[in-house]
Amino acid sequence: MAKASDSKEKTLAAAAKLFRQQGYHGTALHDILEAGGSPRGSLYFHFPGGKEEIGQAALTLAGEAVRAAIASAADASDNAESFLVRIVRGMAADLERSGFKEGCPIATSALETSAQSEALGAASRNAFQKWELEIKRGLFRFGMPAGEADLAATMVLSQLEGALLLARTYRSIEPIHRAEQAVKLLARGRGSE
Amino acid sequence: MAKASDSKEKTLAAAAKLFRQQGYHGTALHDILEAGGSPRGSLYFHFPGGKEEIGQAALTLAGEAVRAAIASAADASDNAESFLVRIVRGMAADLERSGFKEGCPIATSALETSAQSEALGAASRNAFQKWELEIKRGLFRFGMPAGEADLAATMVLSQLEGALLLARTYRSIEPIHRAEQAVKLLARGRGSE
DNA sequence: TACATATTATGAAGGTCGACATACCGATTT
DNA sequence: AAATCGGTATGTCGACCTTCATAATATGTA
Numbered sequence: 001m002a003k004a005s006d007s008k009e010k011t012l013a014a015a016a017k018l019f020r021q022q023g024y025h026g027t028a029l030h031d032i033l034e035a036g037g038s039p040r041g042s043l044y045f046h047f048p049g050g051k052e053e054i055g056q057a058a059l060t061l062a063g064e065a066v067r068a069a070i071a072s073a074a075d076a077s078d079n080a081e082s083f084l085v086r087i088v089r090g091m092a093a094d095l096e097r098s099g100f101k102e103g104c105p106i107a108t109s110a111l112e113t114s115a116q117s118e119a120l121g122a123a124s125r126n127a128f129q130k131w132e133l134e135i136k137r138g139l140f141r142f143g144m145p146a147g148e149a150d151l152a153a154t155m156v157l158s159q160l161e162g163a164l165l166l167a168r169t170y171r172s173i174e175p176i177h178r179a180e181q182a183v184k185l186l187a188r189g190r191g192s193e
Numbered sequence: 194m195a196k197a198s199d200s201k202e203k204t205l206a207a208a209a210k211l212f213r214q215q216g217y218h219g220t221a222l223h224d225i226l227e228a229g230g231s232p233r234g235s236l237y238f239h240f241p242g243g244k245e246e247i248g249q250a251a252l253t254l255a256g257e258a259v260r261a262a263i264a265s266a267a268d269a270s271d272n273a274e275s276f277l278v279r280i281v282r283g284m285a286a287d288l289e290r291s292g293f294k295e296g297c298p299i300a301t302s303a304l305e306t307s308a309q310s311e312a313l314g315a316a317s318r319n320a321f322q323k324w325e326l327e328i329k330r331g332l333f334r335f336g337m338p339a340g341e342a343d344l345a346a347t348m349v350l351s352q353l354e355g356a357l358l359l360a361r362t363y364r365s366i367e368p369i370h371r372a373e374q375a376v377k378l379l380a381r382g383r384g385s386e
Numbered sequence: 387t388a389c390a391t392a393t394t395a396t397g398a399a400g401g402t403c404g405a406c407a408t409a410c411c412g413a414t415t416t
Numbered sequence: 417a418a419a420t421c422g423g424t425a426t427g428t429c430g431a432c433c434t435t436c437a438t439a440a441t442a443t444g445t446a
Contacts, residue, residue, distance in 0.1 A: 162351030
């Protein structure tokens with residue numbers, strides 16, 4: 001048989017990048033193949049499910065990458081505040097480095113597709129849930145009670161996602177700077193009610 | 194001339210709704226015409242700029258509607274906390290009523306298009322900026338210092354947008370409930386740094 | 387009142403691009 | 417040497433955005 005090529009991995013990586021930048025519907029299969037350097041026909045061999053299957057796989061891949069990044073941010077920190085700040089700064093760096101083209105790798109596709117495709121919706125859901133869980137773990141690890149950490153993790157993720165959206169739209173990292181402050185407030189613990 | 198019909202307004206309203214639910218690229222001109230009840234050909238008469246012009250107009254319309262809603266939430270409240278809570282609850286109600294199909298009317302299209310279309314990017318930017326300003330005004334009105342209100346407005350909007358994204362993806366309003374708590378914390382004033 | 391004209395509105399057709407299916411090639415294994 | 421399996425190239429069908437020729441109505445003029 002022909003060599004077990006790496007074209008599948010390259011295709012997937014290219015797909016994840018393009019979905020991140022242009023969303024699901026804004027990305028043509030043709031673009032993915034071209035960016036990945038793979039020949040046109042090999043697509044339906046690797047992904048019999050077509051575009052939806054590629055989307056699912058790309059979302060899962062990107063989701064896992066971010067999850068790992070959050071986990072390693074926790075490892076590199078020694079308190080809740082620096083943990084969250086590290087995550088925020090990482091996102092800001094990604095966004096700025098890419099010329100404000102690469103924000104959250106899931107958000108765009110999630111908004112576009114989660115209402116109409118069960119498979120893509122599930123992939124987005126899984127990614128976000130894993131992130132929330134990883135943030136919760138980090139906060140718990142640095143001393144926040146589990147119940148509180150669960151709530152705070154959602155708030156932190158919302159804050160991050162919203163800031164990424166505004167930053168991308170404004171083409172400015174200012175919203176992310178502000179999110180950093182907001183997130184510090186959340187790290188410090190919630191109010192009394 | 195033919196009667197000055199209301200088909201332009203109906204088309205625009207239908208477009209705004211569809212863009213909100215399915216995003217820009219996920220919505221075909223054909224769908225818009227059908228939903229608006231307008232005949233196929235009348236589109237390029239009302240909107241010579243084609244799909245991009247419709248998108249711009251729809252985004253502007255939706256942006257103004259939300260701005261007005263924020264302003265009236267301020268009028269109906271007598272302190273910062275209830276002002277923000279009112280906004281959050283309004284969004285939650287919209288989302289739930291629509292079966293988790295109608296979240297932020299701008300976010301999806303903004304993420305999809307603001308990198309590639311100057312016109313659509315500007316429309317999204319304007320909408321978000323107006324919202325931020327309106328939130329800032331409300332917070333200032335209820336006693337928050339202007340500088341602080343400016344920062345807090347961005348944080349509040351980020352929190353809201355992120356919560357809307359998560360809620361839509363999870364098909365659950367729980368993230369919005371949590372955002373309500375987070376936003377109360379922000380209303381109370383930021384920390385010391 | 388009748389006609390001409392400019393403006394508003396409409397339906398159908400065209401051309402491009404996208405997703406997908408199928409037919410094909412080469413290498414490895416028996 | 418033949419068959420099978422991993423991988424590739426071409427072709428088809430449909431959807432989408434856009435344009436254009438045409439109709440309908442209102443306004444101006446005689």
